[in-house]
Amino acid sequence: MNIIYNIAEIDSISKKILDQLPCKVVCLFGPLGAGKTTLVQAILKCLGGLTPATSPTFSVIEEHPLPCSPSPAYHLDCYRIEDPEEGYDLGLEEILTGDHWVFIEWAEHILPLLPKSRAVIHLSVISPDTRQIHLEILPSPA
Numbered sequence: 001m002n003i004i005y006n007i008a009e010i011d012s013i014s015k016k017i018l019d020q021l022p023c024k025v026v027c028l029f030g031p032l033g034a035g036k037t038t039l040v041q042a043i044l045k046c047l048g049g050l051t052p053a054t055s056p057t058f059s060v061i062e063e064h065p066l067p068c069s070p071s072p073a074y075h076l077d078c079y080r081i082e083d084p085e086e087g088y089d090l091g092l093e094e095i096l097t098g099d100h101w102v103f104i105e106w107a108e109h110i111l112p113l114l115p116k117s118r119a120v121i122h123l124s125v126i127s128p129d130t131r132q133i134h135l136e137i138l139p140s141p142a
Contacts, residue, residue, distance in 0.1 A: 001135040004126060007035070013133070014042035022137060023117045025096060027107035030123030035131050039123065040075055040103045047073060047101065055105070060090055066101070073101035078109040087113045 001020060005013045017039075026043075028036040041053040050065045053075050062075040074095050081087055087110040095102055096115055107114060116139055124132040 001133075003133045003135075005131060005133070007038070007129050007131070010035075010038060010042040011045065014039065014046045017121070017133070017135060018043060018046055020135060020137075021119050023115075023119055024099070024101045025104070025115055025118040026102065026121060027104045027114065027118055028121045028123065029106075029108065031125065034123040034125050036105045036123060037077075039121070039133075040105070043103065044073060044075070049073065061092075061095070069100065071098065071100035073103070076102065076104045078104060078106040081106075081109040084110050084112045 003013060003016070028039065030036055037053065037055040044053050044064055047069075048067050050067060053062065053064060055077055060077060060080065064073045064075060066073055076092065076095070078087070081090075087093070092110060092113055096113055104110070104114075107120075118138050120136045120138060122134040122136075124134075126132055
């Protein structure tokens with residue numbers, strides 16, 4: 001699925017993305033400033049998140065309670081992870097195999113830890129207010 005959208009449409013785009021997701025692990029790829037954190041904020045809002053999402057660049061992991069789920073959603077920012085082994089040390093393997101929403105920015109830093117079944121979102125900047133999303137579901141349906 002490819003979507004070009006204006007930043008003002010982020011809430012409706014988030015709902016459209018959620019409707020397409022067969023899995024709860026979502027990897028976000030894109031350059032700095034592409035809107036990865038903004039998209040995660042909007043998706044968490046659609047899920048009824050009780051706390052505002054910020055970029056967990058320094059903490060790596062943020063936990064967000066969801067009123068509709070006994071388990072929280074996790075927002076990971078793996079930008080500072082230099083080796084996938086650091087992910088094991090942080091307990092990411094347990095987070096990634098649980099039955100909860102997990103949104104991962106800079107997922108390319110922890111590729112060996114990622115489950116085979118996951119959604120991949122590539123964000124591109126078209127203009128200051130316009131973004132393009134390419135959503136792919138892995139493994140690809142036959």
